[in-house]
Amino acid sequence: MGIEGKVALITGGSRGIGAAIARRLAADGADIALTYNASAERAAEVVSRIRETGRRALAVHAPAADPGAVPAAVDRTVAEFGRLDILVNNAGIFPYGTIDELTMEQFDETMNLHVRAAFAAARAASPHLGDGGRIISIGSNLAERATRPGLSLYSMSKAALIGLTKGLARDLGPRGVTVNVVQPGSTDTEMNPADSAPADAQRAATALGRYAAATEIAAAVAYLAGEGGNFVTGSTLTVDGGANA
Template identity: 60%
Template structure:
């Protein structure tokens, strides 16, 4: 492997302003890619990540887009290809985490969850295939609870992340003849500001992993980087659990 296996590539990471998304954006930039990210409200955070990408010697683009809006999702994909000259890697990372008893989550929560966690990855992939050539990559970011739900109140979120398994496998079959790979990465508990490793329930959550700890965003990003590179070129339709043994 070269030091910059993604030299000349352009990546779009949705929801790339913090946590796992920011970690992925920075790792892809470290590996040589120019990187676009989307954000909904956090323009300041997006600017910080963009500056970090540029500090690595790569071009950066921050695009405001609500993932619940299909037109905004399509526009973000097309703008990335237009302004950065191409699109090679799509990482569908943006998501919402709405939890609660099934008796309390109503139609609004259901619609929002499906719109962001399921429809947006489909729409983004649909838009991206017009730009991706042979060697293109689509990587969906799921969740460990898509395969093992250990706490109550996660039915809606788990359902939405499980849907990505079908999307990934279907797209892999459809796009394989064009040389485009599609994979799903399921992170386990990861130390972010939304889910800190020192949070009130962190010890219990970590206890469900074989390693007994949370991941760092960089550990999730490393797997995404591998799947984005030529070294990951024969992996497609796969569900890769980067979860410390949570689902083992």
């Protein structure tokens, strides 16, 4: 896959899609650093499982409210492993509510986590990324199509990642660094479990009639992180079972 011996940093890597990405990139031969916000125990579990495979792994506490936390995690990763090759901006939340219900505090929290932190992480990682380096952000298919009321803030924040991706692709392309965004649809995680009340409607909206597994999103990230992504940059890869078709 072209990942063997590389170092990857995954933000929000203690659970859900982030944990699946961490495990997949480790299985493909990368050493892994991951950040977490609240669950040190969950982060330690992911790290332990990766170390059992023979790869190096590190968990870094990076609270979402701390603007310097993600750049500090980049520095810690480089100090620990001596390099950084792959950055995956995955940490996220799901604010839900109409424009009359959402607060400015929710706006600030969402934009800080989804946009500011991704920009700060890319800025901190950039000096360490050489030819073949990767920045991959986890967006959402809802960035392109808001399917119901209550998604304005979430969709806006994820749409911003598309613009960031395209701009960074131009900035970093001359150095051989690719930048892309993966846009999952409904994925079976704690944030959006496949057995929840809204799940049937979400399944019905897809062409395949089911949720994604987190490992399927991780496989798309692994493709972009490896040799398959050598000539893919500034692009969005939508993995939503045809929900946006």
